[in-house]
Amino acid sequence: MGVISTAKVVTGSDRAGRPRTTQPGNREWVTVIETVCARGFIIPPLIIFEAVMHQSIWYENGILPYDWSIGVSENGWTNNEIGLIWLKNVFDKYTKDRTIGRYRLLILDSHGSHVTPEFDQYYLDHQIIVLCMPPHSSHLLQPLDVGCFSVLKRSYGQRVEQLMSLGVNHIDKQDFLPLYQQARAESLYEKTIHSGFAATGLVPYEPDRVLSLLHAQFHTPIPTPSPQLRPQIQNTWTAETPHDITQLQHQTALIRQYLKRRTQSPPSPADKALNQLVKGCQLAMHNAVLLANQNEKLYAENQRQKRKRGQQRSYLTRGGVLTGAEAQHLMETGENSSTEVVNDVRNEVRKRAPLKCSLCSSLEYNTRIYPERQSTV
Helix, strand or coil, rough: CCCCCHHHHHHHHHCCCCCCCCCCCCCCEEEEEEEEEECCCCEEEEEEECCCCCEEHHHHHHCCCCEEEEEECCCCCCCCCHCCCCCCHHHHHHHHHHCCCEEEEECCCHHHHHCCCCHHHHHHCCCCCEEECCCCHHHHHHHHHHCCHHHHHHHHHHHHHHHHCCCCCCCCHHHHHHHHHHHHHHHHCHHHHHHHHHHHCCCCCCCCCHHHHHHCCCCCCCCCCCCCCCCCCCCCCCCCCEEEEEHHHHHHHHHHHHHHHHCCCCHHHHHHHHHHHHHHHHHHHHHHHHHHHHHHHHHHHHHHHHHHHHCCCCEEEEEEEEHHHHHHHHHHCCCCHHHHHHHHHHCCCCCCCCCCCCCCCCCHHHHHCCCHCCCCC
């Protein structure tokens, strides 16, 4: 959750060996089962957390869409039980009404949860044809790996870095859910899905697109035109007071044109002073925009952390898979005994443990030296 992909940082040479920030240290695994169709639509995902009980804070305040599902396992990975639940309650549910013809083709990797007897029997009974890819070939044959997941990881990593810059050094499950929703909306859409199926040679069917990648080919890069040969854009800016960096650039270009028309002599001290003034204005405007943006994000993150700390944790059910709608129903009807047990434990008055000897851990030593504490012991 805290580190999903590698990152490259461009910084000044004076910062070498002195990193300013670090990545959030939470390396807990989360599994997300995503499914896309060649026609461009995507069905709700199944998120698998490393947990035993479902917590109500995962579903409160609309943090999770109603059609999304959350499962729990001991290590945060999928297993045979969750894989079968996904096939029945997610894939079959959201694709059977969209099927054109009699059969559905499901492309999977060769994970053990996809080849169990129960899994095989279910897709045989429901006209689902399963195609398991050979091991170590998903980077060439899996449309999600080729066209979608790289964009998804990059988008999620950028959001983790933004939280890191705001002082959030630990990404937990409650933070992961909104971050993943935002990254998913930016990466899994019709255009990237179509490009994934096309790059793997599936739709349209072009096996040579994959076979050609198995042989190294060298290409001569096309030279880019020099700046002198590029067409010049006509400046239509009218002189006025600049209010942002773009207007400042237009105003600077206009002043330089006026100076160029007035004289053709070598650069004068006035030109140098003008360039210094423009550079100072650019720095001031950039800093003002960055500070305003940072203050806005810090305030929003501070308010979110306050609400997060004020929420009471309760448990809905043990194990299994819950959709957002099912979790909301449990919270509204109160059909969860786990919440009452947790609240009772929290409301108990804590009693201080009896004093013990630091050498032998005996209670009699304390009663002899401190007789006034004998009643408490």
